[in-house]
Amino acid sequence: xxxxxxxxxxxPEVNQRPVPPALIDALKSRFxxxxxxxxxxxxxxxxxxxAFTTVPPPAGVVFAESTAxxxxxxxxxxxxxxxxxxxxxxxxxxxxxxAVQGGISIDVSRMNKVLAVNAEDLTVxxxxxxxxxxxNDEIKSTGLFFxxxxxxxxxxxGMTATRASGTNAVRYGxxxxxxxxxxxxxxxxxxxxxxxxxxxxxxxxxxTRLFVGSEGTLGVITEVTLRIxxxxxxxxxxxxxxxxxxDAVNTVIQTIQLGVPxxxxxLIDANSVRAVxxxxxxxxxxxxxxxxxxxxSPASVKEQAEVVQEIARxxxxxxxxxxxxxxxxxxxxxxxxxxxxxxxxxxxxCRCITTDTCVPISRLADALLDTVAEADASGxxxxxxxxxxxxxxxxxxxxxxxxxxxxxxxxQLNHQxxxxxxxxxxxxxxxxxxGLHKMGFLVDEAGVGAVAMMRTIKQALDPDNIMNPGKVxxx
Numbered sequence: 001x002x003x004x005x006x007x008x009x010x011x012p013e014v015n016q017r018p019v020p021p022a023l024i025d026a027l028k029s030r031f032x033x034x035x036x037x038x039x040x041x042x043x044x045x046x047x048x049x050x051a052f053t054t055v056p057p058p059a060g061v062v063f064a065e066s067t068a069x070x071x072x073x074x075x076x077x078x079x080x081x082x083x084x085x086x087x088x089x090x091x092x093x094x095x096x097x098x099a100v101q102g103g104i105s106i107d108v109s110r111m112n113k114v115l116a117v118n119a120e121d122l123t124v125x126x127x128x129x130x131x132x133x134x135x136n137d138e139i140k141s142t143g144l145f146f147x148x149x150x151x152x153x154x155x156x157x158g159m160t161a162t163r164a165s166g167t168n169a170v171r172y173g174x175x176x177x178x179x180x181x182x183x184x185x186x187x188x189x190x191x192x193x194x195x196x197x198x199x200x201x202x203x204x205x206x207x208t209r210l211f212v213g214s215e216g217t218l219g220v221i222t223e224v225t226l227r228i229x230x231x232x233x234x235x236x237x238x239x240x241x242x243x244x245x246x247d248a249v250n251t252v253i254q255t256i257q258l259g260v261p262x263x264x265x266x267l268i269d270a271n272s273v274r275a276v277x278x279x280x281x282x283x284x285x286x287x288x289x290x291x292x293x294x295x296x297s298p299a300s301v302k303e304q305a306e307v308v309q310e311i312a313r314x315x316x317x318x319x320x321x322x323x324x325x326x327x328x329x330x331x332x333x334x335x336x337x338x339x340x341x342x343x344x345x346x347x348x349x350c351r352c353i354t355t356d357t358c359v360p361i362s363r364l365a366d367a368l369l370d371t372v373a374e375a376d377a378s379g380x381x382x383x384x385x386x387x388x389x390x391x392x393x394x395x396x397x398x399x400x401x402x403x404x405x406x407x408x409x410x411x412q413l414n415h416q417x418x419x420x421x422x423x424x425x426x427x428x429x430x431x432x433x434x435g436l437h438k439m440g441f442l443v444d445e446a447g448v449g450a451v452a453m454m455r456t457i458k459q460a461l462d463p464d465n466i467m468n469p470g471k472v473x474x475x
Contacts, residue, residue, distance in 0.1 A: 166387065
């Protein structure tokens with residue numbers, strides 16, 4: 001593997017470039033109060049939810065309010081060959097927004113308008129700072145919704161940049177399938193458009209897919225056109241507890257292989273249930289459980305649920321506990337989305353090293369059960385959650401960030417999880433992206449030749465390496 005688990009190799013390489021006073025003066029002149037050098041602002045924009053806590057913050061922050069603002073900020077930085085780091089809401093988990101080579105953070109959170117809702121075409125166009133919850137609040141009166149739900153109330157721009165997915169991906173796909181068109185500011189500060197509102201196109205290279213998942217290394221996304229969907233006629237959620245993780249996972253595998261069109265199926269281990277109960281004041285049975293949701297007509301929802309209940313019983317599952325009202329479903333899914341924060345709060349002062357492997361559904365049990373056995377043997381506190389309907393699961397190792405030995409052991413566990421996933425035909429990251437944390441793993445997964453091609457694309461589009469440098473791969 002190319003990501004050694006020794007501590008010296010898993011910390012990010014910090015080599016900050018100088019930011020000349022002339023650039024700071026130019027940014028102050030152009031942006032006035034929209035530009036900040038305040039330490040507290042820079043520190044806020046120099047950290048995310050990753051376990052990396054020692055990278056210095058950016059030299060300044062531009063609060064962009066329009067595409068023109070982004071373009072002008074990039075042009076000024078490009079003139080001085082200073083790095084540009086896009087910032088949404090700071091919910092990334094892999095160090096995407098850390099200023100490892102210094103530079104200027106461009107905060108697009110004020111670009112938060114829904115620009116157009118084309119209900120008849122089932123599309124919507126938004127600025128990058130719109131969050132997924134705000135988008136759904138805006139369009140709910142149309143009877144439509146945007147299904148991609150990564151848990152955190154992430155920005156649409158950030159979700160696009162990391163090719164996010166989440167709990168609904170098993171039914172509705174990921175950002176890759178749901179982004180139709182983009183507006184992007186490239187490394188020279190020019191504004192380009194990719195794609196259209198049409199459902200398909202064979203016109204030239206698929207630049208939209210190039211930018212979806214590029215993690216800010218090729219440009220700053222300033223507008224996104226998305227697919228949206230009719231709200232299902234009937235929705236019902238259920239939880240089912242199991243004697244073991246293996247029983248729960250085998251229930252999921254059989255459900256997917258039978259072609260049941262389940263909308264959501266989440267695995268939560270006993271550690272996560274315990275943390276969620278304490279954090280969200282619930283009384284869930286402290287066993288591995290599946291949290292499921294069924295969409296469709298009343299008849300199809302009933303049929304889906306009956307099939308899955310029968311499969312669960314064959315694997316020792318308890319009777320379903322139902323949540324049929326919107327309020328009950330919201331309570332359950334809020335608890336699931338808070339599992340990360342609930343777990344982190346269960347160990348004071350800890351940081352979380354997360355895994356994000358995804359494997360073919362038939363190999364899920366092999367990947368997951370060996371991973372749990374290794375975690376149990378390590379003695380490091382951990383929790384497990386997974387979008388297991390598409391073979392994606394997350395281990396969260398709760399470490400003392402000041403304990404070098406504990407960090408190294410957690411990274412070794414992560415190393416083993418990824419090696420296992422790749423051996424089973426899977427990926428090192430199903431939805432979080434590469435960022436800083438999985439750069440070595442990308443070489444193992446894609447191969448030297450493929451990563452070399454990625455570098456060629458990066459160098460062609462960003463010859464001065466100013467767009468979020470030091471992420472995805474090294475130059």
